[in-house]
Amino acid sequence: MADTVKIATRESYGNALVEVGKLNDKIYVLDADLAGATKTGTFKKAFPERHIDCGIAEANMVGIAAGLSTTGIIPFCSSFAMFAAGRAFEQVRNSVGYPHLNVKIGATHAGVTVGEDGATHQCNEDIALMRTIPGMVVIVPSDDIEAKAAVKAAAEYVGPVYMRFGRSAVPVINDNADYKFEIGKGICLKEGKDVTIIATGVCVCEALAAAEALAKDGIDAEVINIHTIKPLDKDLVLASAKKTGKVVTVEEHSVIGGLGSAVADVLAETGVATIKKIGVQDVFGESGTAGQLLHKFKLDAEGITEGVKEFLK
């Protein structure tokens, strides 16, 4: 994929905010001293009067967003996933989720691809935390195109939305004419009959590459991109699971509570397929480059290929 365009979804977030900001003057962006890193600085430059820096106080930022939203403003709260979903979990739950306020949370630097900063900043728990909140939409875009579409959809949707973006550049994979983003609708990227690989976020392109490698060994894998973890596209998951009988989930997140758990819930209730969860196996991350870490945690194409083969043995 040497000639593929690569863009970090946090860049997409910043750029998309400017686009939706042009269309709707009720859109405001809140930051906690990380506008440069979350790429909301792009919005700040375009609309300085609609950018609110709350300082290093994420709990307060979420509360301010809640208050703003009661007056018709649409706040996009931005920070690293660790702080937006982790530090401010209870504020998101009680000040945003319980009153079902129209607050959007743009969480960047999710997962191990944060890289060199290491475990303290590599949030592998945010999907689990956010999907337990009733009424919360949880979106994990796989590339630039999907990330921009997600921001647009979140701006139009009325209610709380958590969006998870990455720090590291990822290949653009959704640049086709019939790409369509709809909250809660998964996308089948490759049809197959032997096994279903369900991936989210940065792992989607790795899953596609793994499917190519598997094909060389005669394994015909179906690849599904689940960009919305909640509400989960159960119909798509079940239809594919019934067809292949074998499901492998892949996510740059703990195997506890994330995409794998969401899919496992559906499969356990119906018993149509067995499942293997590829993800961060109940350990903390560490320093390294994004690529090294994806490899170490077996979340790259090689690791996924190996995992699928083991599962099918």
Next chain:
Amino acid sequence: MNELELQKKANDVRKGIVTAVHSAKAGHPGGSLSVADIMTYLYFEEMNIDPANPKMENRDRVVLSKGHVAPALYSTLANRGYFPVEELETLRKLGTRLQGHPCMQETPGVDMSSGSLGQGVSAACGMALSAKLLGNDYRVYAICGDGEIQEGQIWEAAMFAGHRKLDNLVVIVDNNGLQIDGKIEDVCSPYPIADKFKAFNFNVIEIDGHDFKQIADAFKCARETKGMPTAIVAKTTKGKGVSFMENQASWHGTAPNDEQYAVAMADLERIGK
């Protein structure tokens, strides 16, 4: 209303509090009774509100950050005409609009859901900031407990309010001196409260929270103060108005039995006359 009328109205609010908590057999009477005079003044004198139109766009807003004193808010709203006073007896019961802690989606007149301590001033900051950003002139009142200000988020919000010069925001601290585990200065002292808010660039007013003249003057001063938010530190008595509840930490979260209820209601007939 004159002072006597306000005192009577506040006691009507107190009767509603005691009735609701007695009926629920659970709830928080102590801190509800301590803040009743301030809430009565806000809803009957100070604020620009319309009980027939609880979502009026330019209304003044209250965030009850110490959400466990929901009975005080509910009783004030009911007495002000947002919903029938009889509904107070449904407090905390299955299917009620009057949840254990305030829920803005359920109860007419509740401007923000609250109850997990420390979060209300942030939401109030958001409302106040919105007025500044969109050119509205409503005012926002956040009501905190003195134990509650042990929560760090209160001070994150105070820093933000001072920084943003939110002069349409008033933070009221119901300084009744008691929290669940005892006296606030014994548990983990937040004193000096006034100096802390001053350090965060607030206009600070210290009052007797049961003296309507002082309450009125404080809100007037807050309205006239430009360029900085106001904190009103109100010295109050936990359980105010009910003889056996006054200054007793044990009445923080306990409901009166039938006998105690009768005494409480009799107490509230006498006071204010």
